[in-house]
Amino acid sequence: MSERRARxxxxxxxxxxxxxxxFGAKGSRKSVWRRALTxxxxxxxxxAAADEPPASETAEPPSIVQAALYRDGVRVSSPxxxxxxxxxxxxxxxxxxxxxxxxxxxxxxxxxxxEFDLHPxxxxxxxxxxxxxxxxxxxxxxxxVLRAARYLDAPEEVDxxxxxxxxxxxxxxxxxxxxxxxxSAVRHRMEKTPELxxxxxxxxxxxxxxxxxDGYAPVVAGVQNDIDEIETEVFRGDPEVSRRIYELxxxxxxxxxxxxxxxxxxxxxxxGFAKYGTDEELQRYLRDxxxxxxxxxxxxxxxxxxxxxxxxxxxTLVTQQQNAEMRALAEAGFEQNEEIKKISAWAAILFxxxxxxxxxxxxxxxxxxxxxxxxxxxxxxxxxxxCTSLYVIFKRKDWL
Numbered sequence: 001m002s003e004r005r006a007r008x009x010x011x012x013x014x015x016x017x018x019x020x021x022x023f024g025a026k027g028s029r030k031s032v033w034r035r036a037l038t039x040x041x042x043x044x045x046x047x048a049a050a051d052e053p054p055a056s057e058t059a060e061p062p063s064i065v066q067a068a069l070y071r072d073g074v075r076v077s078s079p080x081x082x083x084x085x086x087x088x089x090x091x092x093x094x095x096x097x098x099x100x101x102x103x104x105x106x107x108x109x110x111x112x113x114x115e116f117d118l119h120p121x122x123x124x125x126x127x128x129x130x131x132x133x134x135x136x137x138x139x140x141x142x143x144x145v146l147r148a149a150r151y152l153d154a155p156e157e158v159d160x161x162x163x164x165x166x167x168x169x170x171x172x173x174x175x176x177x178x179x180x181x182x183x184s185a186v187r188h189r190m191e192k193t194p195e196l197x198x199x200x201x202x203x204x205x206x207x208x209x210x211x212x213x214d215g216y217a218p219v220v221a222g223v224q225n226d227i228d229e230i231e232t233e234v235f236r237g238d239p240e241v242s243r244r245i246y247e248l249x250x251x252x253x254x255x256x257x258x259x260x261x262x263x264x265x266x267x268x269x270x271x272g273f274a275k276y277g278t279d280e281e282l283q284r285y286l287r288d289x290x291x292x293x294x295x296x297x298x299x300x301x302x303x304x305x306x307x308x309x310x311x312x313x314x315x316t317l318v319t320q321q322q323n324a325e326m327r328a329l330a331e332a333g334f335e336q337n338e339e340i341k342k343i344s345a346w347a348a349i350l351f352x353x354x355x356x357x358x359x360x361x362x363x364x365x366x367x368x369x370x371x372x373x374x375x376x377x378x379x380x381x382x383x384x385x386x387c388t389s390l391y392v393i394f395k396r397k398d399w400l
Contacts, residue, residue, distance in 0.1 A: 065176075066100040066187065073194030082108060086115050089170070096201060097171040100183055104175060116171055119143070126164040129177040133261040135268055142167040144205065144265070147258030148181040148212045151222035158219055158251045160258065165208060172204045186211045199279050206282055209266070209289050216259065216296045223248070223255075223303055227310070234314045237321065245311050252304040259297040266290040345394035352390065353383035 067085045069077045069092055076095065079085040089097045101108065106127055113123045119138035125131050125145065136143045144165040152159050161178025174183060186207050190196055196203050226248055233241040266289060273283050356379055360367070369375040394400045 065102045066098075066184070068098050068187075069095045070098065070197050071095045073197035075191055082111055082115075095170065096197075098187065098204060099171070099173045100176070100187075101174065102176045109175070112166075112173060116141070116166070116168055116173070118166055118173075122164075122166065126166075126175045129162050129164075131162065131164075133258060133265060135265040140169055142205070144209075146209070146212050146262070147254075148178065148215055149219045149255060149258060150179065150181075150215060151219045153222070156222070156226055157247070158223070158255065160254055163208070163212065165205060167201045167205045170201070172201045174208065181208075181211050181215050183208065183211070199282060202278060202282055206285050206289065210285070213262075213289050213292045213296065216292075219255070220296060220299050220303075223252070227303060227306055230307075230310060234310060234317065237317070242311070242314060242318075245307055245314065249304065249307045249311070252300060252307060255300045256297075256304065259293060259300055262293050263290070263297055266293060341399040345390070345399040348394070349387050349390045352386035356383050356386075 067079050067082070068075050069079070069085070069088050071092055071094055076092065077088055079088055082099070085097055085099060089095060099112070109123050109127055112118060113120070117139075118141060119136075122136060122138060122141075122143040125143075131145045133147050134145050142165075144167065146163040146165065148161040148163055150159050150161070151157075159179065161176065161181065163177070163181065164175040166173040166175075176183065186204075190204065190207055196207070226244075230241060230245055230248070233244070266286060270283070270286055270290065272278070278286075360370075360379060369378070372378075391400065
């Protein structure tokens with residue numbers, strides 16, 4: 001890897017302090033900051049260029065989504081290629097480059113690594129993706145991995161994206177894997193407030209962090225609605241609810257993996273305020289983002305516990321239903337056995353006279369008592385006695 005080109009002193013010293021003074025001279029810095037980072041509903045202004053290409057345009061968007069150079073918080077050019085970006089940044093000693101990439105090929109990342117002296121380990125992570133959220137500092141370059149999330153209403157599921165951010169003294173490089181987050185909105189809001197961009201790459205990083213964290217809010221709301229629906233389905237006895245609980249639990253595991261490390265990352269950034277001379281307004285903003293992340297992480301932990309409890313309740317209800325069904329089957333079997341007993345008893349009672357009548361109905365000439373005068377009354381009495389005896393026996397055994 002070639003040596004990094006010589007540049008003037010980083011903007012986080014002189015230029016940054018100058019920007020902070022101008023920012024404070026305009027009145028309430030906090031209100032300007034909040035106004036720039038809060039999306040305006042119904043705005044008719046369209047972004048100059050999108051960091052997030054529409055999903056309907058192409059299945060594989062171009063890797064260089066947007067590249068722009070800024071000086072004193074104002075966009076001065078929009079290079080079409082990385083080579084033009086490198087050249088123009090060399091010609092703008094006090095400028096800042098903000099390069100947005102989407103699933104870039106290895107050649108582009110290696111070109112960026114050579115130009116901005118990026119650490120090989122960070123470049124390797126950006127190439128492979130599928131990284132856990134983390135914060136690494138390599139010299140004067142900060143490498144941040146974020147997991148963005150968005151809630152898809154149609155399939156009622158959470159879609160996760162991955163974002164890698166390189167932050168240097170005069171550049172910000174974003175490498176996006178997935179549809180989220182929408183960085184075009186971040187860029188547009190920052191460009192509408194040059195006072196914020198004057199604060200340098202740190203301001204861009206914190207704006208990206210805010211966009212990722214704010215993107216968790218719709219996901220939390222969607223998951224809460226899903227849990228409410230699941231609770232209703234559980235008590236209705238929906239047979240498909242177990243599968244839905246399991247799938248949502250898996251999504252909450254992924255959500256925890258996205259939010260939990262982010263809490264410690266933001267606290268690590270806050271710990272370096274004094275060391276790296278972070279602007280006071282950025283400090284307030286980062287603390288606010290940390291609060292939101294902590295709140296989101298606690299909600300996600302609560303969701304997972306709630307899903308565990310719902311799964312337990314569902315298992316209990318299913319067991320109760322199965323026990324009720326088994327009890328009903330047992331009762332039905334018992335009733336069936338009682339009916340079989342009655343049928344068998346009456347069949348045995350009717351079998352005795354049928355047997356006697358069948359024997360003496362064979363019309364043989366030589367049969368005992370065939371011409372006996374008392375034969376017929378005797379046969380009738382015999383059949384009556386046998387039937388009565390069997391009836392008494394079955395009655396005592398509760399078969400009748």
